[in-house]
Amino acid sequence: MDGLGQRLLHVLGHESDTNIEYIWRFLKLMHERGWLYLGNRSTEWCPRCGTSMSQHELSQGDVYREKTDPSVYVRFPLVERPGESLVVWTTTPWTLPANVAAAVKPDAEYILREDGAWVARARYPTDRATRAAPGSELVGLTYVGPFDHLPAAAGIKHRVIPWDEVSLEEGTGIVHIAPGAGTEDFELSRVHDLPV
Structure with missing residues (x-):
């Protein structure tokens, strides 16, 4: 290890048995108070290294950059309303096999186009609509998932959930959730009890 690494270990106290004992004592206290728990979370993955990436790594200016990729529009047929579908927009089509929900902005207006597709009016203001409804009216509806025929997707009940962060600036105003x-x-899966 180089000199800088040695100095860093010294400053952090990793060479001190006393410091390490205090860390373990602190962790024991946190455990006794019930403040430690085992949980799950989604993390970014580095394909080059084959490891997960920390939030610190992602915040570095040279690690993350915007890239123009094609987006995909997918129709999800509604179970309760034959002939009607949600048109979902995604910039990450490789995540569609993991789809479990579709999110709408509850206070936004959605229209049912003549072709049976539900989209946000703000995104398609000139399209002819046969019906209009707030996003909150679509919440709770179920739909046929894109890969329900695969064993991994069997038994998943795909449903529409509310999400205030749905953008009306791009796409259809309906976002696929994986x-x-x-x-x-x-985080949405934790709020809405969705399978991961």
Whole structure:
């Protein structure tokens, strides 16, 4: 280890048995108070290293950059309303096999187009609509998932959930949710009791 690494270990106290004992004592106290728990969370993955990435690594200016990728529009047929579908937009089509929900903005207006597709009016203001409804009216509806025929998706009840963060600036105003593939989606799974 180089000199800087040695100095860092010294400053952090990793060479001191006393410091390490205090750390263990602190962890024991946290455990006794019930403040430690075993949980799950979604993390970013580095394909080059084959390891998960910390939030610190992601905040570095040279690690993350915006990249233009094609997006995909997918129709999810509604179970309760034959002939009607949600048109979901995603910039991460490789996460579609992990889809468990579709999110709408509850206070936004959605329209049912003549082709049976539900989309946000703000995104398609000139489209002819046969019906209009707030997103809150779509919440709770179930739909046929994109890969329900695969064993891993069997038994998943896909449903529409509310999410205030759905953007009306791009896409359709309906976002596909895959809790195992992103931090925001994972947090939504905890709030709405979605499978991961």
